[in-house]
Amino acid sequence: MPKRLLPFIPPSLRVVAVTAKPEHVMVLAVPRSTEPCCPACSNRSHSVHGTYERHLADLPCQGRSVGLCVRLRRLRCRNPACPRRTFSETPPDVAAPHARRSRRLHDLQRHLGLALGGAPAARLAHRLAIPASPSTVLRIVRAGPAPVALPPRVIAIDEWAWRRGHRYGTVIVDLERRVIADLLPDRETEAVAGWLRRHPGVEIVARDRAEVYGEAVRLGAPEAVHVLDRWHLLRNLGEALQEAVGSEHAVIRSVARTLGDERAAAHRTEQSHARPATAVDRRRLARHAPRRARHAEVLQLHGAGASVSGIARHLDLDRKTVRCWLRRDGPPNWAKPARPCIIDPYRAYLDQRWSEGCRNAAALARELDRLGARINPRVVRAWATARRRAGGDTLDVGGQGLARPWKPPGTRRIARLLQSDAEGIAGADGVFIARLRRTAPKLANAADLAVRFARMLRGQSSEPVPDWLAAARSSVLKRFAAGLQREVAGIENAIALPWSTGPAEGEISRLKTIKRQMYGRAGFELLRQRVLNTV
Numbered sequence: 409m410p411k412r413l414l415p416f417i418p419p420s421l422r423v424v425a426v427t428a429k430p431e432h433v434m435v436l437a438v439p440r441s442t443e444p445c446c447p448a449c450s451n452r453s454h455s456v457h458g459t460y461e462r463h464l465a466d467l468p469c470q471g472r473s474v475g476l477c478v479r480l481r482r483l484r485c486r487n488p489a490c491p492r493r494t495f496s497e498t499p500p501d502v503a504a505p506h507a508r509r510s511r512r513l514h515d516l517q518r519h520l521g522l523a524l525g526g527a528p529a530a531r532l533a534h535r536l537a538i539p540a541s542p543s544t545v546l547r548i549v550r551a552g553p554a555p556v557a558l559p560p561r562v563i564a565i566d567e568w569a570w571r572r573g574h575r576y577g578t579v580i581v582d583l584e585r586r587v588i589a590d591l592l593p594d595r596e597t598e599a600v601a602g603w604l605r606r607h608p609g610v611e612i613v614a615r616d617r618a619e620v621y622g623e624a625v626r627l628g629a630p631e632a633v634h635v636l637d638r639w640h641l642l643r644n645l646g647e648a649l650q651e652a653v654g655s656e657h658a659v660i661r662s663v664a665r666t667l668g669d670e671r672a673a674a675h676r677t678e679q680s681h682a683r684p685a686t687a688v689d690r691r692r693l694a695r696h697a698p699r700r701a702r703h704a705e706v707l708q709l710h711g712a713g714a715s716v717s718g719i720a721r722h723l724d725l726d727r728k729t730v731r732c733w734l735r736r737d738g739p740p741n742w743a744k745p746a747r748p749c750i751i752d753p754y755r756a757y758l759d760q761r762w763s764e765g766c767r768n769a770a771a772l773a774r775e776l777d778r779l780g781a782r783i784n785p786r787v788v789r790a791w792a793t794a795r796r797r798a799g800g801d802t803l804d805v806g807g808q809g810l811a812r813p814w815k816p817p818g819t820r821r822i823a824r825l826l827q828s829d830a831e832g833i834a835g836a837d838g839v840f841i842a843r844l845r846r847t848a849p850k851l852a853n854a855a856d857l858a859v860r861f862a863r864m865l866r867g868q869s870s871e872p873v874p875d876w877l878a879a880a881r882s883s884v885l886k887r888f889a890a891g892l893q894r895e896v897a898g899i900e901n902a903i904a905l906p907w908s909t910g911p912a913e914g915e916i917s918r919l920k921t922i923k924r925q926m927y928g929r930a931g932f933e934l935l936r937q938r939v940l941n942t943v
């Protein structure tokens with residue numbers, strides 16, 4: 409490759425020779441400066457002691473990796489007062505002392521590492537003809553300059569999970585600039601307080617009500633205004649209410665059982681008055697109505713003491729028919745005798761599978777198919793429909809027979825429903841909640857307090873915070889209220905000021921994404937570098 413095609417090597421070097429191979433270009437170069445200075449005494453020298461070569465990887469050229477072979481001189485220092493006898497020349501803008509790559513390649517690989525993490529950056533670097541191992545990429549990123557962030561004034565402090573439930577760190581978000589201001593590897597009071605002391609410009613701190621951060625702010629930035637996070641407060645309130653609901657489980661079970669029994673009884677009554685389920689059944693009943701009326705008359709006359717012949721004469725019936733009807737317990741159903749059906753040999757099998765709980769006609773048809781029966785699935789479906797209508801089928805909750813049984817809501821849902829207007833809740837849940845409120849007045853009181861707190865926090869009511877706390881102290885939410893006793897100002901600020909830890913949650917999501925890309929291998933410093941550098 410001719411020299412003129414390589415105008416892009418660092419400007420302090422002069423190209424001497426170029427060796428181009430299909431994959432690699434080797435450039436032999438020498439420094440342009442002629443009189444280097446001694447690093448100890450700054451005296452210039454041109455007394456050459458010897459030469460040596462430094463090999464540096466550089467930016468790629470036309471898809472080929474480029475190696476710089478820089479021929480450097482070792483020079484004698486002629487200053488008799490200087491402690492150094494010799495020194496080597498180093499072109500300052502090309503590479504750091506002892507580095508194996510040029511500065512500009514180092515920068516590029518560092519940015520790949522910051523953007524992608526070790527292994528993906530190494531793979532891409534290979535494609536870009538600037539190969540580096542994952543460990544090298546990570547080492548370069550880790551050794552990079554500490555990110556410089558502007559001193560924040562309003563911050564949010566929140567925790568983030570190294571591993572959920574096991575190990576947590578702290579994230580500090582600059583709420584005015586909406587960027588992560590810093591990342592701490594733990595959530596210790598002293599670490600957070602120390603960070604605040606190093607950043608004295610912080611005036612407002614939004615945080616959750618975790619005592620760790622409250623104490624840290626009081627220690628590290630005693631003048632700062634505390635703002636409790638509304639979302640965290642509401643979540644804590646919800647948890648407190650759920651706990652209260654959980655402690656009333658006996659009452660809840662009893663109310664639920666009573667309501668369930670009532671519904672089942674009502675449903676049975678409804679069923680007994682229900683019209684026949686299908687159009688076919690309705691037509692059959694209509695057809696048989698005159699006969700059924702005559703049957704009723706027979707029974708009536710018989711009850712009044714009339715003889716069989718008398719009844720037959722009176723109703724214009726055959727005597728045998730009258731006798732037959734009187735012998736039976738109930739009215740005959742006048743059904744035609746069942747015709748033989750292709751399914752008959754498998755009825756015992758189907759009944760058994762049905763009683764075992766297999767109610768899926770398609771599945772049953774497949775089973776019959778496996779048994780060698782060549783039966784159209786439609787026939788099996790008709791059988792299953794008939795079987796379902798025959799009743800006595802408690803599992804069949806979705807079909808025509810029985811209504812889907814009501815299931816009382818779980819603890820979390822009860823806590824939520826209790827906070828809404830019982831009249832607005834549809835169906836059995838509404839009845840259940842209304843009854844629960846009557847049966848467990850303590851719970852109703854707690855729910856009302858929760859509603860008041862939420863309204864207060866959203867600025868929808870002007871109730872003073874201390875008043876609410878005083879009311880809550882004598883309720884089942886007293887533990888939640890006690891925890892807030894020291895945080896009155898924080899809650900008032902949460903209502904009055906626009907700040908919250910919401911933006912921190914977004915930044916934590918970004919942090920999680922980066923953390924997962926790195927598979928947790930690269931350590932905290934790398935994570936911090938990547939989070940703070942890729943904003």
Ligand SMILES: [Zn+2]
Binds near residue numbers: 448490
């Ligand atoms: Zn010197």
